[in-house]
Amino acid sequence: MSCDFIACHVTDLVEYSGVCALVNGQQVALFYLPMRNPKIYAIDNFDPIGAANVLSRGIIGELRGELVVASPLYKQHFSLTTGRCLEDETVAVRVWPAEISNGLVRVGHPQQSLIESAA
Amino acid sequence: MTALENSLAASGTAGRPRLVVVGNGMVGHHFVEQMLGAAVPFAITVIGAEPRPAYDRVHLSEVFAGRAPAELALTTREFYQEAGVEAHFGDPVVSIDREARTVTTQGGRRFGYDKLVLATGSFPFVPPVPGADSNGCFTYRTIDDLGEIRAAAAKARRGVVVGGGLLGLEAANALRNLGLETHVVEFAPQLMGVQVDPEGGAILRSQIEALGISIHTGKNTQRIVAGEELPLAMHFADGEVLETDLIVFSAGVRPDDKLARDADIKIGERGGIVIDYRCRTSDSDIYAVGECALWGGKIFGLVAPGYQMAKVAASALTGGDLSFHGADMSTKLKLLGVDVGSIGDSHARSEGALCYRVVDERAGIYKKLVVSADGERLLGAVLVGDNALYDTLLQYCLNGIKLPAQPLSLIAPSGGEVVALGPDSLPETATICSCHNVSKGDICCQIDSGVTALSDIKSATKASTGCGGCAALLKTVVDSELAKRGVAVNNHLCEHFAYSRQELFHLIKVGGIHTFEELVARHGQGLGCDICKPTAASIFASLDNEHVLDKPHVGLQDTNDTFLANMQKDGTYSVVPRIAGGEITADKLIVLGQVAKKYNLYTKITGGQRIDLFGARLNELPLIWEELIAAGFETGHAYGKSVRTVKSCVGSTWCRYGQQDSVSMALRIEHRYKGLRSPHKLKFAVSGCTRECAEAQSKDIGVIATDKGWNLYVCGNGGMRPRHADLFATDLDDDTLIRYIDRLLMFYIRTADRLQRTSVWLENLEGGLDYLRSVVIDDSLGLGAELEAQMEHVVSTYVCEWKVAVEDPEKRKRFRQFVNSDAEDQQVVFVTDREQIRPATPAEKRELATVA
Ligand code: SRM
Ligand SMILES: Cc1cc2nc3c(=O)[nH]c(=O)nc-3n(C[C@H](O)[C@H](O)[C@H](O)COP(=O)(O)OP(=O)(O)OC[C@H]3O[C@@H](n4cnc5c(N)ncnc54)[C@H](O)[C@@H]3O)c2cc1C
Ligand code: SF4
Ligand code: FES
Numbered sequence: 004m005s006c007d008f009i010a011c012h013v014t015d016l017v018e019y020s021g022v023c024a025l026v027n028g029q030q031v032a033l034f035y036l037p038m039r040n041p042k043i044y045a046i047d048n049f050d051p052i053g054a055a056n057v058l059s060r061g062i063i064g065e066l067r068g069e070l071v072v073a074s075p076l077y078k079q080h081f082s083l084t085t086g087r088c089l090e091d092e093t094v095a096v097r098v099w100p101a102e103i104s105n106g107l108v109r110v111g112h113p114q115q116s117l118i119e120s121a122a
Numbered sequence: 123m124t125a126l127e128n129s130l131a132a133s134g135t136a137g138r139p140r141l142v143v144v145g146n147g148m149v150g151h152h153f154v155e156q157m158l159g160a161a162v163p164f165a166i167t168v169i170g171a172e173p174r175p176a177y178d179r180v181h182l183s184e185v186f187a188g189r190a191p192a193e194l195a196l197t198t199r200e201f202y203q204e205a206g207v208e209a210h211f212g213d214p215v216v217s218i219d220r221e222a223r224t225v226t227t228q229g230g231r232r233f234g235y236d237k238l239v240l241a242t243g244s245f246p247f248v249p250p251v252p253g254a255d256s257n258g259c260f261t262y263r264t265i266d267d268l269g270e271i272r273a274a275a276a277k278a279r280r281g282v283v284v285g286g287g288l289l290g291l292e293a294a295n296a297l298r299n300l301g302l303e304t305h306v307v308e309f310a311p312q313l314m315g316v317q318v319d320p321e322g323g324a325i326l327r328s329q330i331e332a333l334g335i336s337i338h339t340g341k342n343t344q345r346i347v348a349g350e351e352l353p354l355a356m357h358f359a360d361g362e363v364l365e366t367d368l369i370v371f372s373a374g375v376r377p378d379d380k381l382a383r384d385a386d387i388k389i390g391e392r393g394g395i396v397i398d399y400r401c402r403t404s405d406s407d408i409y410a411v412g413e414c415a416l417w418g419g420k421i422f423g424l425v426a427p428g429y430q431m432a433k434v435a436a437s438a439l440t441g442g443d444l445s446f447h448g449a450d451m452s453t454k455l456k457l458l459g460v461d462v463g464s465i466g467d468s469h470a471r472s473e474g475a476l477c478y479r480v481v482d483e484r485a486g487i488y489k490k491l492v493v494s495a496d497g498e499r500l501l502g503a504v505l506v507g508d509n510a511l512y513d514t515l516l517q518y519c520l521n522g523i524k525l526p527a528q529p530l531s532l533i534a535p536s537g538g539e540v541v542a543l544g545p546d547s548l549p550e551t552a553t554i555c556s557c558h559n560v561s562k563g564d565i566c567c568q569i570d571s572g573v574t575a576l577s578d579i580k581s582a583t584k585a586s587t588g589c590g591g592c593a594a595l596l597k598t599v600v601d602s603e604l605a606k607r608g609v610a611v612n613n614h615l616c617e618h619f620a621y622s623r624q625e626l627f628h629l630i631k632v633g634g635i636h637t638f639e640e641l642v643a644r645h646g647q648g649l650g651c652d653i654c655k656p657t658a659a660s661i662f663a664s665l666d667n668e669h670v671l672d673k674p675h676v677g678l679q680d681t682n683d684t685f686l687a688n689m690q691k692d693g694t695y696s697v698v699p700r701i702a703g704g705e706i707t708a709d710k711l712i713v714l715g716q717v718a719k720k721y722n723l724y725t726k727i728t729g730g731q732r733i734d735l736f737g738a739r740l741n742e743l744p745l746i747w748e749e750l751i752a753a754g755f756e757t758g759h760a761y762g763k764s765v766r767t768v769k770s771c772v773g774s775t776w777c778r779y780g781q782q783d784s785v786s787m788a789l790r791i792e793h794r795y796k797g798l799r800s801p802h803k804l805k806f807a808v809s810g811c812t813r814e815c816a817e818a819q820s821k822d823i824g825v826i827a828t829d830k831g832w833n834l835y836v837c838g839n840g841g842m843r844p845r846h847a848d849l850f851a852t853d854l855d856d857d858t859l860i861r862y863i864d865r866l867l868m869f870y871i872r873t874a875d876r877l878q879r880t881s882v883w884l885e886n887l888e889g890g891l892d893y894l895r896s897v898v899i900d901d902s903l904g905l906g907a908e909l910e911a912q913m914e915h916v917v918s919t920y921v922c923e924w925k926v927a928v929e930d931p932e933k934r935k936r937f938r939q940f941v942n943s944d945a946e947d948q949q950v951v952f953v954t955d956r957e958q959i960r961p962a963t964p965a966e967k968r969e970l971a972t973v974a
Contacts, residue, residue, distance in 0.1 A: 010941075010942060011941040011942045015935075015941040015942070016941075017676060017677070017936065018673070018676075018677065019676075019677035020676055020677035020684075022938075022941045023939065023940050023941065024940055024941050024942045024943075025940045025942060025943040025945055030940070030947070033941075036649075049949070053691070053693075054964065055691065055692050055693035055949060055950075056693055056947050056949045056950075057681070057689065057693045060681040060684065060685070060689070061652070061681065062651070062652040062655055062656070062677070062678070062679070062680065062681075063649070063677065064649060064650055064651030064652050064655065065618075065648045065649035065650070065651060066617070066651060067617070070649070071651075073651070073652035075680065075681030075682075075689055076689065076691070076693075078652065080652075090577075
């Protein structure tokens with residue numbers, strides 16, 4: 004998984020919260036957890052349930068050991084590692100490979116969402 | 123090849139027995155679902171007359187209340203395809219050839235079968251009245267019907283529903299939702315004669331009339347002709363005439379048995395395909411399920427029995443041994459906002475049955491029990507106006523639970539002995555969810571195998587996923603069973619903190635904790651979540667009053683707090699400046715207008731006496747606020763769990779009845795408590811006299827002027843569950859009034875649960891209003907000075923959050939739409955309506971995208 008797109012600088016991130024970057028015209032939500040490994044998580048910014056680009060503005064949390072973001076619109080939880088929606092198994096967002104190197108945040112090509120790959 | 127061979131070849135049955143299902147309604151689809159998991163591998167073909175796969179007919183009316191028809195879908199073409207089911211829609215079957223074992227569709231396609239299932243449902247009965255087929259006459263059963271009614275209603279003023287039964291009243295509600303003057307015409311002398319007895323019918327009638335719907339009972343429509351003022355005129359047998367724009371016939375349904383009838387399959391005297399206890403018709407290779415089937419001389423016009431038949435037929439076809447033995451026809455509904463419940467033998471037709479009745483004409487409540495001759499068992503019941511007892515009574519009836527010695531005590535107005543049936547008294551066999559036939563035993567089974575979350579139990583058993591009527595009962599049963607097994611049904615905030623909000627408040631205060639990290643390290647575990655983070659943030663704010671965007675707090679906030687604005691459905695935000703007491707100068711009004719115009723914002727006067735500007739993009743928020751702050755505005759905290767508005771009336775300065783200067787007092791209160799963070803939002807009002815134009819008695823804190831000072835009302839609520847505020851103290855002077863409010867609010871902030879309004883807090887406070895008075899007025903806990911000091915700290919550290927945010931470049935960085943681009947969010951699209959913007963609907967977005 005090569006991360007060849009430079010999304011932003013680490014200083015653009017907000018600790019324990021999210022920001023949104025535009026990558027090849029697509030919106031990616033970037034979450035920064037400096038005490039975790041990995042420190043950076045990237046998923047689609049589009050909330051398929053609320054149908055708006057808002058996931059970067061949700062609260063990060065942990066439910067039964069799974070890292071999640073709660074959509075600010077209707078509060079469904081999306082896994083930061085698999086993209087799965089915890090409340091509705093027919094819904095998922097895409098996960099983007101991401102890494103931090105030399106103070107830069109890089110992302111790669113999004114993985115197919117769980118739902119697309121099942122279909 | 124012949125057409126038959128063609129379709130046989132195409133379906134690729136490869137030796138599997140061929141199963142054809144005619145009708146893809148609710149029951150037909152449920153049947154197919156049952157077959158998919160089955161051991162016997164049938165090659166299944168589904169043929170539906172409607173142009174779309176099965177949908178939820180039960181909730182059809184919700185479309186009139188704004189739900190999208192697509193949301194009603196129970197399945198999709200893709201689902202069938204993936205499941206290997208051949209499905210054809212929009213082409214009804216017109217004949218069955220039992221000898222050749224084929225069915226033929228209108229479009230001329232022919233399908234061979236080894237087993238055939240008829241799930242053709244029923245069709246609306248239109249009485250044979252001359253003119254009933256005129257333009258403007260409709261029936262109400264399908265999504266297509268609904269579209270036609272809606273189109274006609276757009277041009278209409280008045281609508282008539284023929285039929286005062288359950289579906290008729292639902293149709294009436296639909297017409298009312300469409301904005302029509304609505305009439306219901308019923309042949310019988312009462313409404314809902316099938317379910318409810320005449321007395322209950324009369325109460326129901328008065329409740330519905332009170333909503334502005336005209337009810338005409340005992341009316342026999344003789345002909346429908348062109349009207350003089352409106353397009354249609356209905357002439358009744360008694361000589362009266364009613365003119366209308368449109369008519370919806372909802373005078374009952376008839377089983378759709380034509381296919382079977384034409385094929386000489388046995389039909390009941392008054393219609394319906396006769397089936398046995400395995401859902402077989404008189405031809406042992408043909409089954410019938412759902413509303414088209416007649417069992418024991420009865421048609422079952424509800425989904426739950428239909429689903430049971432579907433299960434039984436599937437079992438019969440796959441070697442199982444389920445059988446159908448009739449079904450309970452009890453129903454519970456909310457018709458036009460009026461609760462109606464009918465259980466078992468509601469008309470007391472059983473031999474020796476005795477009745478108990480309670481009637482409260484003023485409140486519009488009617489309750490009737492039908493009890494066995496020996497007074498031991500409940501045979502039936504009717505409820506109108508209040509369904510609270512429905513679940514309990516249904517359980518008595520279905521499970522033959524012994525009645526209390528005084529059955530009347532069950533329905534007697536409170537004051538009598540309350541004999542609610544706890545979940546414990548239900549036997550294991552008690553049906554909890556009738557749609558999916560889930561018993562209490564099934565639920566216990568899940569719990570015993572380790573499934574304890576309500577949502578998991580729902581998906582495992584399907585309970586509560588049909589009509590949803592059993593949701594409350596399911597939850598009580600699950601809670602009680604968990605408690606019995608020692609699984610703590612606890613008041614813990616969430617999985618990260620084993621404390622209630624009140625306990626957490628105490629820990630934070632006593633421990634002098636100021637950040638979430640410290641809180642987790644000392645009292646919790648893990649990373650936290652969207653429940654505990656905002657709760658902790660709110661407690662920090664009540665105690666410390668630091669800026670919500672300060673670094674340690676920023677990730678804790680709900681988006682509304684993080685961006686100091688309320689998120690709207692499309693991801694944009696609203697801007698609500700404070701307009702204390704609803705008082706505003708002309709200059710400030712002009713500024714609001716200018717800003718709204720410059721940023722093209724939708725502008726609306728709110729229910730809280732201020733002005734809301736909608737449709738601001740994230741990056742525009744600081745720019746807008748900069749301009750507002752320069753003009754003297756400050757944040758209105760419409761986004762926080764904090765003080766909203768202090769509504770006021772104009773008071774003694776202008777009003778001839780005013781006793782005190784209510785506007786000045788409203789300003790004093792608003793400026794004192796603005797910015798206070800609390801477990802839930804806080805609303806206040808001050809009225810200048812007892813006429814109460816500011817509606818203070820519906821607020822958390824209400825103040826009403828008297829000739830001697832102020833009366834203080836507390837813990838009122840509008841919203842979802844309105845509560846009148848309680849009179850707390852009378853004739854207070856200004857400073858005492860403020861002192862009491864200080865103490866009361868701080869005590870609330872300390873002790874309330876998360877997201878608990880003052881109304882619910884008071885109702886749960888042990889000792890109630892008297893205890894609260896003793897704490898606040900008599901200082902019985904000796905806390906008075908401390909509570910006042912805490913409030914003083916919050917008041918004296920107030921700063922406008924928006925002012926701080928726009929002046930701090932670090933905080934402003936948060937408002938970038940993208941961290942790496944100045945582009946705009948393409949997903950935010952507005953259209954213009956009534957000369958202002960509004961978010962485009964998904965359909966409008968698609969249309970705009972294709973044009974572009
Ligand atoms: C704008 C406004 C409607 C309007 O167009 O008039 C409104 C809009 C919202 N209300 Fe309200 N309420 C508005 C007056 C009211 C009133 C009337 C009043 O205050 O006199 C009530 C009933 C009174 C009461 O609260 O007791 C009211 C009861 C609610 C409730 C139910 C609260 C309850 O205890 O049952 C909610 C939901 C909640 O808070 O959980 C709610 C929630 C909301 C939210 C925040 C929903 C949301 O999360 O998006 C809406 C935010 C709109 C926005 O972006 O600004 N709103 N809301 C009103 C703003 C008043 C203001 O200037 O601040
Ligand atoms: C507005 C409304 C509200 C309701 N509310 C409730 C409620 O609250 N609770 C409740 O329990 N029930 C309610 N019902 C009743 C419930 O919808 C029915 O009991 C249920 O839909 C019956 O399912 P079914 O599959 O037997 O029939 P249907 O859902 O009517 O399906 C039959 C299908 O077969 C098709 N069909 C007919 N003939 C042919 C043919 N020759 N070839 C191919 N296809 C054919 C029809 O087009 C139809 O799509 C309500 C009904 C309506 C209309
Ligand atoms: S009542 Fe309040 S919460 Fe509901 S839609 Fe209107 S503004 Fe929104
Ligand atoms: S009774 Fe209808 S969902 Fe349970």
